[in-house]
Amino acid sequence: AQRVTQPEKLLSVFKGAPVELKCNYSYSGSPELFWYVQYSRQRLQLLLRHISRESIKGFTADLNKGETSFHLKKPFAQEEDSAMYYCALKGGGYQKVTFGIGTKLQVIP
Amino acid sequence: DSGVTQTPKHLITATGQRVTLRCSPRSGDLSVYWYQQSLDQGLQFLIQYYNGEERAKGNILERFSAQQFPDLHSELNLSSLELGDSALYFCASSVGDVVGHGELFFGEGSRLTVL
Numbered sequence: 559a560q561r562v563t564q565p566e567k568l569l570s571v572f573k574g575a576p577v578e579l580k581c582n583y584s585y586s587g588s589p590e591l592f593w594y595v596q597y598s599r600q601r602l603q604l605l606l607r608h609i610s611r612e613s614i615k616g617f618t619a620d621l622n623k624g625e626t627s628f629h630l631k632k633p634f635a636q637e638e639d640s641a642m643y644y645c646a647l648k649g650g651g652y653q654k655v656t657f658g659i660g661t662k663l664q665v666i667p
Numbered sequence: 668d669s670g671v672t673q674t675p676k677h678l679i680t681a682t683g684q685r686v687t688l689r690c691s692p693r694s695g696d697l698s699v700y701w702y703q704q705s706l707d708q709g710l711q712f713l714i715q716y717y718n719g720e721e722r723a724k725g726n727i728l729e730r731f732s733a734q735q736f737p738d739l740h741s742e743l744n745l746s747s748l749e750l751g752d753s754a755l756y757f758c759a760s761s762v763g764d765v766v767g768h769g770e771l772f773f774g775e776g777s778r779l780t781v782l
Contacts, residue, residue: 562709592770601670602757604770644709654723655700655771657710 564658579630581645591628592646635665673774685746688777692760699741702757753781
């Protein structure tokens with residue numbers, strides 16, 4: 559079974575402070591991990607995927623198979639980062655994409 | 668707008684009724700996915716279609732059914748509605764049938780309220 563856990567429903571940080579949105583997963587095989595973001599009044603959209611090892615809008619996420627985690631990090635939060643962030647996991651083949659409950663990031667000016 | 672479109676945006680109905688939610692995928696995308704988002708829950712995967720065929724199934728209730736038509740649009744039918752079916756229903760699409768390294772493109776959702 560696939561499971562994604564985002565332990566924080568709400569994370570409030572001050573502008574300029576570091577951000578870490580936590581994501582832990584449960585999957586027996588080799589998963590593919592994603593972070594999706596939903597800004598106010600916008601659609602849910604892909605932020606980044608672990609396979610690309612990319613940095614998008616200053617955010618990075620490293621897959622730690624030992625800790626089964628895929629935390630999203632940014633060194634300096636900006637007000638425009640305020641949004642809902644969802645961690646997602648996909649197993650191999652025709653496996654479904656499983657989403658976490660989401661974390662609301664609130665950046666305080 | 669060539670993105671994923673969902674109709675209706677809002678729907679209010681009574682218990683026991685039946686509703687149909689419609690989704691048109693992005694131009695060129697062959698897969699359609701349906702998700703349910705209830706209060707305090709993440710996006711719960713319901714079902715996936717690829718080029719008209721069911722490809723993957725989640726925890727979709729027997730009262731719910733879906734299909735994808737030859738023009739690739741999809742409909743999610745919800746019957747014998749209960750209060751607990753009140754939720755935001757998202758449709759997403761992708762190019763292929765295995766999301767893999769690709770991504771899901773989401774619609775704005777259809778908010779269903781069952782009274």
